[in-house]
Amino acid sequence: MRRLFRSILLGSLAVMPAFAMQQAQAAGTPYKHVLLISVDGLHAIDVANYVASHPAGALAGLTQHGLFYPNALTTAPSDSFPGLVAQVTGGTPAVTGVFYDDSFDRTYFAPGSNCQGAPGTEVSFAENVDKDTDRLDGGGTPGQATTQIDPAKLPVVLVNGKCTTVFPHDFVRVNNIFEVVKQHGGRTAWSDKHPAYEWLNGPSGKGLDDFYALEQDSLIPGTKVKTTGSFKAERDFDEARVKVLINEMRGLDSTGTTKEPVPALFGMNFQAVSVGQKLPKSGPGDEAGLTGGYADAAATPNSGLAKQLDYVDGALGELFAALRDNKLDDSTLVVVASKHGQSPIDSATFQPLDDDPYSKTPGYGFHIADDASLIWLKPQDREKNLAAAAAYLEKSIKTLGIGQVLTPNQLALAYQDPARDSRTPDFIVTVNPGVVYTSGSKIAEHGGANASDRSIALLVSGPGIQPKTITALVQTTQVAPTVLRALGYDPAELQAVVKEDTQELPGTPF
Structure with a gap:
């Protein structure tokens, strides 16, 4: 009931490369390895469009040889942190305590x-x-x-x-798939965009044998521009971490210097598509005249985003080739998902707004706003300011492009009662489609609960899986129990799976 309410209130892709993995393992036999990939920002419509125009690409190979879930949703809020937490714990913010980075x-x-x-x-x-x-x-x-x-x-x-x-791994309230695999003696590894993703070690602090992070917000050498300010710099950022996974497939550590067993569970995130959706024009190192985002409501990519999609398709092909070259293709399940989508797709609806008025909410403690807003009041005088805060937000609907103000009572039903839980916001504000809170130049953002924020790509592919498009509504929380089942472990070892009764993805043969 809670999950259904949350989905209504706030609101793919089996990887089998073009070379087609060998069908060496019978259906029902657990895999030796799971490769989990997040292509941040990638929508199901992006996959469908790209496959139609690039029928020989790696993404096309995935849809042709695995399970494609075109109606997959990420968390609400759709931020990167809860989005990946969902995939690795099987839980929503209601039990993980993670609402935003x-x-x-x-x-x-x-x-x-x-x-x-x-x-x-x-x-x-x-x-x-x-x-x-x-x-x-x-x-x-x-x-x-x-x-x-x-x-x-x-x-x-x-x-x-x-x-x-409080270290990052202390923050998430439930265990994750890396911890479970480690407890069973398997090696684990991950690469991501900030060292803070050390949180993947889980509450035990021991979930990852090998964690390799580079800083996405670092400066491009010789400039004062962040990596996120260049299409090419972001591709280079991702490619450096693709090499990390290839090292691990070769039986080395992430740096390529020490011999280690191939991880039972490993993976990375791609940032290139997300930046391609948000960056308006060429930056340092880019060819002149590139434009990011989409050309129309049908999600036709502009030139900058098209380059990022081409890169990710090629990088996936590079990873699939490495699986084959290292004789891992007949024992590996590949899951491609997205931490979040991106909004808006239709640039005609784009409406950049200043989020500063949220800081004037009576009793204000803190807020975060991208294309939604989460607002916390100071806990010491919360009760006396609740009514005034609610009234202020209602009066600000037009100024702030608000679609709906979710009150403490509604959030108690969807998550936990903010009067008793230390993390649940006092208010969550959803926005009209196209509204982005920005004082800069970005043309899209994630974090909200609109369709293009939550609709994401999800595919599952591996030996023993027959190709199929599964149109049932699924959640990225279902990735976690599916991964454990694929490796032969009981999904009930995940605390969030038990608490929220998270089901495995439908259609898998194991």
Whole structure:
């Protein structure tokens, strides 16, 4: 009931490469390896359009040799952090406690506060915790996240009377697939866009044998422009991490220097498409005249986004070839999904707005706004300001392009009661299609609950899987139990799967 309500309220792709993996394992036999890929921003319509125009590509091979789920939804809110948390835990923010990469906890204290003063602080696990955000290595050594994260920039909390630093892996409230695989003796590895994705170690702090992160918000060498300001720089950023996965397929660690077993569970995210959707024009290193985003409501990509889609298709082909070359193709399940979509697709609806009025909400504590807004009031005087805050938001509907103001009572039904839970926002504001809160030049964003935010690509492919398009509505939370079942483990070992009764993806033969 809660999941259904949340889906209504706030609101693919089996990977079998073009070379077609060998059907060496009988249906029902667990796989030795699972390769999990997130192509951030990729919608189901992007896949359908690309396959139609590139029938010999890797994405086409996936749809021709695996399961394609064209009606797959990511979390609401559709931010990167809860989007990937869903895939690896099987849980929504209701049980994971993760609403955004930049959020608020009513029991935490600010970094450097020594737990003094009133509790309740912003909690951001992104580039902000790097030792040096300007550097690609985050100021440390890739492959060693503890050298890249500055503990002085992390929030703190009282634990048994002791002021304790909250590391990213301490934040998620439930265990994940990497931890389960590790407990069964399997090797695990992942690569992502910030060292803060160390949170994939899970509450145990031990989920990943090999975590390789580069900083996406670093500066392009010789410029004052971030990697996200160039189509080419973002492709290069992704390709550096593709090489990490190929090292691991070769029986090496992420850096390619130490011999290690091929991981039982490994993967990475791609950022190229997401940047292609958001970046309006050419940046450093790009050919002149490229434009990002879409040309029309049918999701026809403009030249900059088209290059990013071509790159990802080629990179997937590179990974599939490496599986084959290292004799892993007959024992590996591949899952391609997306942490989030991107909005708007139809550029004619694009409406950039300033989110500053949210900071004037009575009793204001913190908010985050991309193409939705999550608002927390100061916990100390929350009750006396609730009515005034609700009234202020209702009066701001036209100014802020608000579609709906979700109140504490509604959020208690969809997630948890913000009066009792330290993480659930006091209000979530959805927006009219096309509204993006920005003071810069981006032409799209994610984080909201509109259709193009939540509609994502999802495919599953591997030996023993027969090609099929499954039109049933599915959620990315279903990836986690499916991965464990594929490896021969009980999905009930995931706490979120038990709490939310998360089902495996339909149509899989194992």
